[in-house]
Amino acid sequence: MAYDKFNTLRSTVVPLSAENVDTDQIIPARFLKATERVGFGDNLFRDWRYDVEGNPKHDFVLNDPTYSGKILLAGKNFGSGSSREHAVWALYDYGFRCVVSSFFADIFKNNCLNIGVLPVTISPEFADVLFNAVSADPETEVEVDIDRQTITLLSTGQSESFDINSYKKENMKNGFDDIDYLLNIKDEIAEFVAGK
Amino acid sequence: MEKKTLFDKIWDAHVVRSVTDGPDVFFIDKHFIHEVTSPVAFLNLEKRGIGVLHPERTIATPDHNVPTVDQDKTIKDKLSRMQVEKLREYCKKYNIELHDLGSAHHGIVHVIGPELGITQPGMTIVCGDSHTSTHGAFGAIAFGIGTSEVEMVFATQCIMQSKAKKMRITVDGELGKGITSKDIILYIIAKISASGGTGYFLEYAGSAIESLSMEARMTICNMSIEMGARGGLIAPDETTFNYLKGKQYAPKGEEWDKTVAYWKTLKTDEGAIFDKEYHFDAADIAPMITYGTNPGMGIKINDLIPTTAGMEGSNKTSFLKSLEYMGFEAGESILGKKMDYVFVGSCTNGRIEDIRSVAEFVKGKRKADNITAWIVPGSREVEKLAHEEGLVKILEEAGFELRQPGCSACLAMNDDKIPSGKYAVSTSNRNFEGRQGPGARTLLASPLTVAAIAVTGRITDPREVF
Numbered sequence: 001m002a003y004d005k006f007n008t009l010r011s012t013v014v015p016l017s018a019e020n021v022d023t024d025q026i027i028p029a030r031f032l033k034a035t036e037r038v039g040f041g042d043n044l045f046r047d048w049r050y051d052v053e054g055n056p057k058h059d060f061v062l063n064d065p066t067y068s069g070k071i072l073l074a075g076k077n078f079g080s081g082s083s084r085e086h087a088v089w090a091l092y093d094y095g096f097r098c099v100v101s102s103f104f105a106d107i108f109k110n111n112c113l114n115i116g117v118l119p120v121t122i123s124p125e126f127a128d129v130l131f132n133a134v135s136a137d138p139e140t141e142v143e144v145d146i147d148r149q150t151i152t153l154l155s156t157g158q159s160e161s162f163d164i165n166s167y168k169k170e171n172m173k174n175g176f177d178d179i180d181y182l183l184n185i186k187d188e189i190a191e192f193v194a195g196k
Numbered sequence: 197m198e199k200k201t202l203f204d205k206i207w208d209a210h211v212v213r214s215v216t217d218g219p220d221v222f223f224i225d226k227h228f229i230h231e232v233t234s235p236v237a238f239l240n241l242e243k244r245g246i247g248v249l250h251p252e253r254t255i256a257t258p259d260h261n262v263p264t265v266d267q268d269k270t271i272k273d274k275l276s277r278m279q280v281e282k283l284r285e286y287c288k289k290y291n292i293e294l295h296d297l298g299s300a301h302h303g304i305v306h307v308i309g310p311e312l313g314i315t316q317p318g319m320t321i322v323c324g325d326s327h328t329s330t331h332g333a334f335g336a337i338a339f340g341i342g343t344s345e346v347e348m349v350f351a352t353q354c355i356m357q358s359k360a361k362k363m364r365i366t367v368d369g370e371l372g373k374g375i376t377s378k379d380i381i382l383y384i385i386a387k388i389s390a391s392g393g394t395g396y397f398l399e400y401a402g403s404a405i406e407s408l409s410m411e412a413r414m415t416i417c418n419m420s421i422e423m424g425a426r427g428g429l430i431a432p433d434e435t436t437f438n439y440l441k442g443k444q445y446a447p448k449g450e451e452w453d454k455t456v457a458y459w460k461t462l463k464t465d466e467g468a469i470f471d472k473e474y475h476f477d478a479a480d481i482a483p484m485i486t487y488g489t490n491p492g493m494g495i496k497i498n499d500l501i502p503t504t505a506g507m508e509g510s511n512k513t514s515f516l517k518s519l520e521y522m523g524f525e526a527g528e529s530i531l532g533k534k535m536d537y538v539f540v541g542s543c544t545n546g547r548i549e550d551i552r553s554v555a556e557f558v559k560g561k562r563k564a565d566n567i568t569a570w571i572v573p574g575s576r577e578v579e580k581l582a583h584e585e586g587l588v589k590i591l592e593e594a595g596f597e598l599r600q601p602g603c604s605a606c607l608a609m610n611d612d613k614i615p616s617g618k619y620a621v622s623t624s625n626r627n628f629e630g631r632q633g634p635g636a637r638t639l640l641a642s643p644l645t646v647a648a649i650a651v652t653g654r655i656t657d658p659r660e661v662f
């Protein structure tokens with residue numbers, strides 16, 4: 001499933017400071033029943049966003065009009081739990097292109113890179129800086145430069161670099177996915193199977 | 197000669213090529229699929245105009261979303277029915293072996309793989325489900341993948357993966373009475389934390405691990421993901437070979453001897469280096485229970501719930517939020533708390549051994565009046581054995597309700613939901629907010645502890661009621 005190319009992203013930030021946010025919170029299991037990838041954004045953080053009657057909960061950040069943007073700033077250990085890629089579909093579908101945290105769960109991070117949401121791991125200190133800056137001024141902007149692998153708080157110029165391997169980086173920049181790569185080396189895979 | 201860990205040996209044997217400053221192209225021996233994470237992958241495949249490259253390496257079963265009553269009838273929930281029908285349709289189209297509802301080997305994917313002998317030492321196994329780590333109990337590299345990766349495996353039988361770091365967790369010594377492998381793993385997770393294994397692939401070793409049955413080993417490997425690890429494995433030994441011998445898909449005759457000789461080479465070399473090591477003493481482990489909303493929030497059942505001493509910032513906020521959700525106070529005892537539901541099932545503890553241990557405990561007793569008790573076998577095979585061994589009768593006499601196989605209340609995608617605000621003590625693997633139904637409060641424990649709680653109606657140390 002190809003996705004939009006990831007270029008330099010400049011955006012305001014939605015802060016979600018809770019730690020250990022698992023994929024059951026990002027999208028509860030009962031919304032995994034679709035056989036097509038449509039409409040998952042509506043159920044992003046469903047049980048935090050809406051009460052049982054379906055009314056928005058006003059204390060949840062996605063329901064707070066003060067905050068918006070394409071970058072989700074998340075607490076430590078984001079995306080733990082189930083391997084459901086639906087969690088990332090929901091984020092993407094809602095409009096997030098980048099998730100920033102001081103710690104990501106593994107499978108979640110992989111899933112992000114596979115469908116074009118950039119996971120940016122920063123130091124806990126820089127995470128604090130960003131949380132403080134966003135709560136002081138919700139209009140504050142952050143720039144994520146994938147080429148230079150930097151994330152910058154534009155109001156102060158404070159910046160940190162982040163890791164991404166060059167293969168995934170090229171994929172993100174071009175909107176490619178791994179299947180394109182694998183299909184290109186089909187013969188080599190066939191040889192491998194024959195040798196097993 | 198280079199000293200290798202078991203993980204290295206299996207990994208290296210499956211690398212088709214390594215991308216410079218990128219992942220490895222990693223070959224997959226067996227691909228398990230189910231109705232929830234595969235239909236979208238099939239659909240994308242069709243959009244690309246390609247098919248399934250190795251259907252003979254693919255095995256399907258509907259488990260996550262299926263009802264656990266009236267499985268012989270049409271599924272009532274429209275969306276669930278559509279997912280199962282899609283799975284059937286695609287399996288037929290691409291010639292994939294399907295263990296459908298009601299068939300002899302239907303069940304939770306991580307229960308039937310080992311049961312059929314499909315899971316074997318030295319293999320690489322993936323499934324669009326994080327608890328694929330279960331299969332590591334046989335000395336296989338097994339882990340969960342996302343739907344994009346499911347699609348990759350369909351198309352090329354490979355995925356792109358960077359090799360994880362290696363961690364060994366050694367548990368030596370003997371377990372006390374009333375303490376099971378579920379307690380070992382809950383203990384380890386409480387020590388290492390719900391994120392302490394992130395970036396690692398685990399190997400469990402030591403005399404306490406070696407003494408475990410295959411079922412008990414599966415419980416341990418199953419919950420590797422609850423530490424954030426990619427997966428966990430245990431070197432195969434006689435216990436493994438004896439379990440597999442005679443299973444439907446296990447090698448037979450001469451082939452068996454040859455294969456076992458190979459399997460015997462599958463162990464970590466003496467002196468091989470791990471990136472991280474932990475050592476635990478089995479004698480320190482007690483019956484464990486969780487009090488919070490991630491599996492790392494576990495305590496010995498007779499310990500107090502931790503206080504916020506030493507916590508600060510978002511760590512403290514998250515801890516208190518979790519306790520508030522659970523309706524518990526920091527620093528209080530968890531013993532004696534009244535429960536509402538018990539759930540025995542899932543790919544963690546829904547195997548025959550688990551049902552035996554519950555039945556043995558409740559024999560001649562009755563569940564407490566305040567408890568609704570569900571037993572959901574992990575597979576048809578488990579269900580059949582439970583009937584044959586008279587366990588079902590014992591359990592029904594004790595007031596337990598037996599349901600048909602599936603994931604059931606482990607993730608509550610079907611109708612088996614714990615009502616909002618109610619407490620459920622479960623043998624499953626996740627106690628996340630709402631995991632067992634919106635607002636449901638889950639405590640994780642061993643089948644034995646769950647049985648003790650079913651009988652007393654309150655949180656009880658199983659050692660006290662033997």
Ligand code: SF4
Pocket residue numbers: 259260304305306325327542543544602603606607624625
């Ligand atoms: S039983 Fe629970 S953990 Fe296991 S595969 Fe099913 S939903 Fe996942």
